[in-house]
Amino acid sequence: MYFGFLISDQYKVSVMKKLESQNNLIYFDNAATTFPKPETVIEAVVECMRMYGANPGRSGHWLSVKASDIVFKTRLALANLFGVSNPMHVVFESNATSALNLAIKGLLSGKGHVMTTSIEHNSTIRPLHRFEKDGVIILDILEGDSRGVVSVSEFKKAKKNNSKLVVINHMSNVTGVVQPIREIGKWCRENNIISIVDCSQSAGVIDIDLKKDFIDIVAFTGHKGLYGPMGIGGLVLSDSFDYRMIKPLKEGGTGSLSDEINHPCFLPDIFESGTLNVPGIAGLLKGIEYVTEFREEIETKKRELSRYFIAKALKKVEGIKIYSGMDSLGVISFTIKGLSPSHITNILSENYNIMSRQGLHCSPLSHRKIGTFPEGTVRFSFGVFNTTKEIDIAIKCLNKLVKEKSKNGV
Amino acid sequence: MEFNHSLILFYSSNYTMWANNVLQDDGIICKLVAVPREISSNCGHCIKIEFALKEKAHELLTRKHVKIDRIVDI
Ligand SMILES: Cc1ncc(COP(=O)(O)O)c(C=O)c1O
Numbered sequence: 024m025y026f027g028f029l030i031s032d033q034y035k036v037s038v039m040k041k042l043e044s045q046n047n048l049i050y051f052d053n054a055a056t057t058f059p060k061p062e063t064v065i066e067a068v069v070e071c072m073r074m075y076g077a078n079p080g081r082s083g084h085w086l087s088v089k090a091s092d093i094v095f096k097t098r099l100a101l102a103n104l105f106g107v108s109n110p111m112h113v114v115f116e117s118n119a120t121s122a123l124n125l126a127i128k129g130l131l132s133g134k135g136h137v138m139t140t141s142i143e144h145n146s147t148i149r150p151l152h153r154f155e156k157d158g159v160i161i162l163d164i165l166e167g168d169s170r171g172v173v174s175v176s177e178f179k180k181a182k183k184n185n186s187k188l189v190v191i192n193h194m195s196n197v198t199g200v201v202q203p204i205r206e207i208g209k210w211c212r213e214n215n216i217i218s219i220v221d222c223s224q225s226a227g228v229i230d231i232d233l234k235k236d237f238i239d240i241v242a243f244t245g246h247k248g249l250y251g252p253m254g255i256g257g258l259v260l261s262d263s264f265d266y267r268m269i270k271p272l273k274e275g276g277t278g279s280l281s282d283e284i285n286h287p288c289f290l291p292d293i294f295e296s297g298t299l300n301v302p303g304i305a306g307l308l309k310g311i312e313y314v315t316e317f318r319e320e321i322e323t324k325k326r327e328l329s330r331y332f333i334a335k336a337l338k339k340v341e342g343i344k345i346y347s348g349m350d351s352l353g354v355i356s357f358t359i360k361g362l363s364p365s366h367i368t369n370i371l372s373e374n375y376n377i378m379s380r381q382g383l384h385c386s387p388l389s390h391r392k393i394g395t396f397p398e399g400t401v402r403f404s405f406g407v408f409n410t411t412k413e414i415d416i417a418i419k420c421l422n423k424l425v426k427e428k429s430k431n432g433v
Numbered sequence: 434m435e436f437n438h439s440l441i442l443f444y445s446s447n448y449t450m451w452a453n454n455v456l457q458d459d460g461i462i463c464k465l466v467a468v469p470r471e472i473s474s475n476c477g478h479c480i481k482i483e484f485a486l487k488e489k490a491h492e493l494l495t496r497k498h499v500k501i502d503r504i505v506d507i
Pocket of ligand 1: 054055118119120121144146192194196221223224244245256385
């Protein structure tokens with residue numbers, strides 16, 4: 024079976040050595056944040072802090088120029104990644120949550136109708152719900168099919184005269200299910216409705232092209248599938264999107280127009296007050312280069328690992344119920360009859376050094392959708408450094424858990 | 434009056450860096466220098482090029498939609 028070992032070969036040696044020194048740690052929590060990171064990412068963060076840790080765009084000295092240059096190069100890499108030609112349409116924030124807050128809160132100044140889906144993360148649903156509670160918007164959460172996948176016909180049915188915004192999570196962080204953003208984006212464009220896509224889970228795994236997908240705005244986070252450090256994320260606005268529709272949530276120092284007390288009104292400065300996370304940005308650039316180089320291998324590997332786990336677990340683990348499809352790209356939710364998700368993840372962590380995540384994964388809506396609210400599920404999420412051998416070990420451990428349960432009558 | 438160089442000023446360092454990359458990619462020799470205080474109150478840098486390259490640089494940056502604040506000949 025092909026597992027894209029090419030991905031690991033270059034990086035495997037040092038990464039594996041490190042993990043071995045941590046008692047064969049198995050990390051299956053890549054949807055929370057990818058770990059380990061490619062060495063190139065780590066080196067770039069350290070190099071930045073060690074060699075050119077100056078403030079970008081503020082001072083005239085060459086060290087500051089070097090910092091500004093890395094910021095620009097990362098902007099350009101993100102613009103290329105998301106199919107945007109103007110690098111100034113890339114706005115840095117600290118993560119997807121702050122980016123989504125900027126897009127949603129910045130856009131929703133007047134009354135209107137907003138549509139979203141039942142697989143959203145709290146970073147989308149909480150700000151939207153706040154506006155709904157405050158009587159600013161009418162919010163429709165479209166149910167979709169049994170997996171939460173929405174269709175254009177649903178949007179057509181829900182649309183009102185004052186529909187102004189659609190927010191979609193591209194890939195579920197609970198089940199891995201993927202939304203058809205191109206069809207929805209196209210419909211939104213035809214109907215003059217702004218579209219925001221949360222690509223926290225999909226960026227680096229599935230191609231997203233704002234032009235071809237007819238999407239106005241994507242919110243990304245750097246530390247998941249893009250393999251960058253935590254604390255960096257942002258928005259990418261399509262070339263045709265009028266950024267002036269978004270009101271900045273913060274104002275302050277930008278290093279530009281310093282003689283004025285009026286905040287700059289041009290991109291990206293209008294949204295980027297305060298010193299940027301340059302080490303994070305430098306690391307993100309290497310992460311983007313990494314996922315761009317291994318784009319196809321990453322997708323193949325995540326798909327194959329998911330299939331391998333699902334097929335084997337269904338065969339070997341008694342009482343397992345899996346909520347993700349065979350098409351999942353690395354995000355698998357499951358429950359085991361008679362064992363609580365938190366018990367499973369605790370034992371996996373404490374006794375077997377396997378890191379996974381239990382509960383609701385910041386997405387209560389998704390769990391309501393798949394019928395696992397309020398207990399939640401266990402989530403295994405695979406990254407490029409995981410192997411089938413690790414899956415074999417994890418399945419053995421799950422089996423032991425099941426056997427101990429019957430023995431002890433838990 | 435004869436000029437030797439031109440300073441290309443931008444509203445923000447984000448554009449300065451963009452311009453620097455665009456010019457260098459096209460083989461136009463340029464240098465980033467601190468913005469002289471008497472010219473602008475902006476913190477940061479501007480691009481210094483030979484006066485003879487001014488028109489070429491201007492045309493290229495305009496074509497690439499890199500917004501320029503102004504050009505000062507020195
Ligand atoms: C679908 C989705 N959206 C948004 C986020 C928020 O990302 P961050 O915590 O980096 O802001 C996550 C993270 O779990 C996510 O899975």
